Amino acid sequence: MKTDDLVALLSTNLEPVERSPVVRALCVALAAGTAVAFGIAFVALGVRSDLTTIRALIYLTAKLAFAIGIVGFAVVYLTRLARPGGERKSSPFLVVVPFLVVVFLAAISLGSAPRSHWDRMIVGDQWLECLLSIPIIAIVPFAVSIWAVRKGAPTNLVRTGAFAGLIAGGVSAMAYALHCTDDSLPFVAVWYGGTIVLCTLAGAALGPRLLRW
Amino acid sequence: MATDEIQLKALMLASLDGDAASHRLLLDRLSSRLRAYYRGKLAGIGRVAAEAEDLVQEAVLAIHLKRDTYDTGEPLTPWVYAIARYKLVDHLRRTRASRADVPIEEADEVMAHDDHNAVESSYDIGRLMERLPKKMQCAVEAVKLDGLSTAEAAKRCGLSESGVKVNVHRGLRTLAALIAREAPT
Numbered sequence: 001m002k003t004d005d006l007v008a009l010l011s012t013n014l015e016p017v018e019r020s021p022v023v024r025a026l027c028v029a030l031a032a033g034t035a036v037a038f039g040i041a042f043v044a045l046g047v048r049s050d051l052t053t054i055r056a057l058i059y060l061t062a063k064l065a066f067a068i069g070i071v072g073f074a075v076v077y078l079t080r081l082a083r084p085g086g087e088r089k090s091s092p093f094l095v096v097v098p099f100l101v102v103v104f105l106a107a108i109s110l111g112s113a114p115r116s117h118w119d120r121m122i123v124g125d126q127w128l129e130c131l132l133s134i135p136i137i138a139i140v141p142f143a144v145s146i147w148a149v150r151k152g153a154p155t156n157l158v159r160t161g162a163f164a165g166l167i168a169g170g171v172s173a174m175a176y177a178l179h180c181t182d183d184s185l186p187f188v189a190v191w192y193g194g195t196i197v198l199c200t201l202a203g204a205a206l207g208p209r210l211l212r213w
Numbered sequence: 214m215a216t217d218e219i220q221l222k223a224l225m226l227a228s229l230d231g232d233a234a235s236h237r238l239l240l241d242r243l244s245s246r247l248r249a250y251y252r253g254k255l256a257g258i259g260r261v262a263a264e265a266e267d268l269v270q271e272a273v274l275a276i277h278l279k280r281d282t283y284d285t286g287e288p289l290t291p292w293v294y295a296i297a298r299y300k301l302v303d304h305l306r307r308t309r310a311s312r313a314d315v316p317i318e319e320a321d322e323v324m325a326h327d328d329h330n331a332v333e334s335s336y337d338i339g340r341l342m343e344r345l346p347k348k349m350q351c352a353v354e355a356v357k358l359d360g361l362s363t364a365e366a367a368k369r370c371g372l373s374e375s376g377v378k379v380n381v382h383r384g385l386r387t388l389a390a391l392i393a394r395e396a397p398t
Binding site (some may be wrong): 001002003004005006007008009010011012013014015016017018019020021022082083084085086088152153155212213 | 228229230231232233234236237240241244248266269270273274275277279280281282283284285291292294295296298299303320331333334336337338356357358360361362363378381385393
């Protein structure tokens with residue numbers, strides 16, 4: 001085939017294009033992913049029974065703030081990554097801020113507690129449930145994020161996959177927080193932070209396969 | 214170089230609004246730059262320059278299909294370069310290059326030279342078209358090869374007008390995917 005022929009073919013009956021459909025797709029994906037994640041957490045796990053107490057609300061808010069912070073930074077960055085060359089435009093390091101804040105607060109909270117409490121503060125009651133729930137709930141948000149990014153044209157597939165995973169993990173953590181009654185900050189840092197990082201790594205591993213265009 | 218960017222960006226903005234003549238001129242001018250870029254890159258890592266035309270066409274198709282990802286507030290050159298480089302890396306991986314590293318250069322490099330000596334690529338558009346599903350094949354042929362209007366194409370293919378548009382778009386995407394899967398030797 002001659003390139004001239006291809007150019008002629010592509011230019012024949014050209015249609016105007018819609019601008020930035022990928023941004024809209026990402027918003028739709030985020031909304032849908034969040035709805036599904038909350039639905040699963042609500043139906044399969046149930047909301048924590050003490051939700052009406054002030055104490056529970058404070059801890060729930062703190063966990064949500066952590067997860068929303070991650071998702072917020074990650075979505076902004078992912079909209080850039082979805083365009084060719086987007087990875088060269090800005091640095092992704094802002095997303096570690098919520099992690100650093102939580103680790104810092106967890107360290108303070110460990111430091112102010114007697115050593116004999118540490119095990120209990122870190123391991124909590126439901127570490128296994130948290131470890132399993134967040135990645136499982138993250139599957140649907142991850143799938144819709146990938147669907148949205150595929151409308152764009154990412155040129156760094158590992159990083160784009162990682163951010164799709166990060167968003168999915170963050171959304172999933174928001175949903176799981178409704179159920180989780182382990183309220184110590186070290187628990188949140190290790191098990192929430194850890195599983196979200198796990199989702200990010202899974203996304204990075206899957207990115208090149210799922211996002212190629 | 215700066216005037217180049219300004220001219221090409223103006224063409225891009227017009228083609229995003231559906232101006233076929235601008236689109237044609239844009240792809241034409243980009244393809245000669247891409248040709249020079251790919252020939253240089255492939256020669257640099259000891260690959261035959263004949264592959265360059267395959268890559269030029271892959272990149273031109275990608276630029277066309279992904280033109281909605283261009284942020285009109287940004288310069289055009291880095292966007293074109295990112296696509297050109299992505300397609301090069303992807304092509305080398307697919308053709309099992311010895312994982313030759315493609316160094317990151319300045320985005321301007323992709324616009325640096327022209328090469329008008331087109332050769333034919335190894336892709337056979339007719340043969341590729343045959344592999345499309347019937348509806349897509351009919352829609353692409355009618356609208357893109359025979360230049361029929363959407364209404365005429367709808368009549369010929371037995372589709373609605375919006376069905377024709379959808380099938381043309383999907384057809385081109387499928388063609389690009391077929392090309393990307395075909396590892397030329």
